Amino acid sequence: MTTAVARQRLAQYTGGSGQLPMYLEQEVLSWSPEKIILKTYDLFLVSARRGDEHRMRRILSELINALNFDYGELPQRLLRLYEYCQRCVAMRRYEDAATIIAGLRQAWAEAFHLE
Numbered sequence: 001m002t003t004a005v006a007r008q009r010l011a012q013y014t015g016g017s018g019q020l021p022m023y024l025e026q027e028v029l030s031w032s033p034e035k036i037i038l039k040t041y042d043l044f045l046v047s048a049r050r051g052d053e054h055r056m057r058r059i060l061s062e063l064i065n066a067l068n069f070d071y072g073e074l075p076q077r078l079l080r081l082y083e084y085c086q087r088c089v090a091m092r093r094y095e096d097a098a099t100i101i102a103g104l105r106q107a108w109a110e111a112f113h114l115e
Contacts, residue, residue: 034112037066041105048098056089056097078104 031039040059047055064082067075081100088097108114 032112034108035114037063038105038108038112038114041101041108044101045098045105048094048101051094053089053092053094056094057086060086060089 040063044056044059047059060082064079067079069075081104085097085100088094088100
């Protein structure tokens with residue numbers, strides 16, 4: 001699920017050819033699930049700055065699909081935030097959605113010591 005988004009994130013370096021250099025592909029495949037989520041948030045933020053609504057929608061769908069509801073209340077709260085971001089994107093309020101995702105990204109990076 002989010003591995004596809006991570007691959008897409010790195011595919012931007014290929015000029016849209018769809019083929020990643022071997023070293024980049026190996027790097028993506030070695031990422032932890034936590035790092036994949038972090039990079040997915042990064043991709044959303046880049047897409048928001050570019051106004052790429054289609055990509056933002058796809059990323060939010062991937063984030064929602066990646067939620068594991070066996071872990072109590074947190075996935076439910078994330079779902080509500082992601083759904084709110086979807087509504088913001090639909091209303092072209094990209095900055096509002098980006099602010100939420102940026103906050104989640106920061107919390108995620110701190111929680112898993114990824115930066």
